[in-house]
Amino acid sequence: MKVFLLGGTKDSINIIKHLKSNFDAEILTTTTTEYGARLAREGGSDETIARPLLKDEIKRIFIDGNYDILIDATHPFASHITQTSVSISRELKIPYIRFERPTTNLENIDTSHIRYVNSFDDAGKLIEKEFPQGNVLHFAGANTMKDIVKYVSVDRFYPRILKVEKSIEKCEELDIDPSHIIPMTGAATKAENIELIEKYSAKVIITKESGEIGGVIEKIEAASDKDVAVVMIQRPKIEMLKKSDIVNDLKELSEKIKSF
Template structure:
């Protein structure tokens, strides 16, 4: 098979698995984009030939694609990074380069069943729901630093707790939002149900917030912890990208393999 030059939009655990899989099974050059130096270092460690560690607007992506002879765009960004997915689709059409979206499966409803589950469409809505129904309780945020601001508009900061990655950009974000240092916990990868239970107890949280991040993002373990402690769980559902074609989506490495062999 010919050598494939791949432009990979990464920054997720999925993208790391894809890099490793491609390097083991295909002859590839991979340029991975991430929004942080931390994500870039993980991509290099996984085998990516090169990385770009900063957010890329449309004009920058087009410039990169124009200067290099890429055969394929693989979008393995987070399910909630809908803006970059839309941008990647647009760039692929402009440059006439095949596009594949790696979409982590949505958790089976059976695994996220909980009597105290509340589904909302945005973090702003989550904040409003908390303000209306849980304003006297402690809140535990398990959905990343970029989503905190929308919630704390409606939630007292002294009642707000968050688990974040121990990286400078995340710590600074919390500092800028004036989240008390004692209300911040650090994470290393996906937490087990037992670890989630321990943190919920430690923070005395009565409501937990998370994205619909699937099994890869540790959603079942979060739900399990809340069920065992009878804690309310607010789930932000995934955004819909109207320009995303179902035929361009793969949901496993096996499906990715089949798609690649179809294209090349």
């Protein structure tokens, strides 16, 4: 089985390991960064591509490589690539699976500090209007900073990012002081989040609704303990994506593959 995997997340590494352990799989993993590609190779991917791909490039690689299945394990907020991959699967009439981490179960969590918005632009506007004082911890990736600092001064903006070249360049373009950059090495614990809130005198945390694997619960609980607001960007909806395309765990992934 030849697998074309749209990756770049922790989920995609788990998928590579699972496919290698349970199927006779040859895997090509695409990511947008060399860092993501390195993790994919370490996870067992046979080949990697470390750059964003246009729709026609994906189609050509899929056809030329004679791949059997397209698995989309990109981030829940990478809506453009998911929309593109669904479109490709329909055009080429190929087996397609969207691996999507479940939304966060907040049933027993104090959610009183959460303010929900639909975009990062809306998040920036809300903070400008309702939280004009105090520092802001940005726990939502380097690619989303620009929409926030249109409304929030960089003097009180503290992003937690991967210390890779592209992310640092984005900070430089936005005139973010290097002393404000918080190195990220993975999802933080509740205690680590509390430490950051205290260290930077934060009044607001910005996060995506990226699922439990993204450390959302630990952010919410830390904010609740420290009486800090959480501005949470809700997941984008993909109109073309069918419920039957989606699996939420590795067991469901295996069952879906076997059904083709």
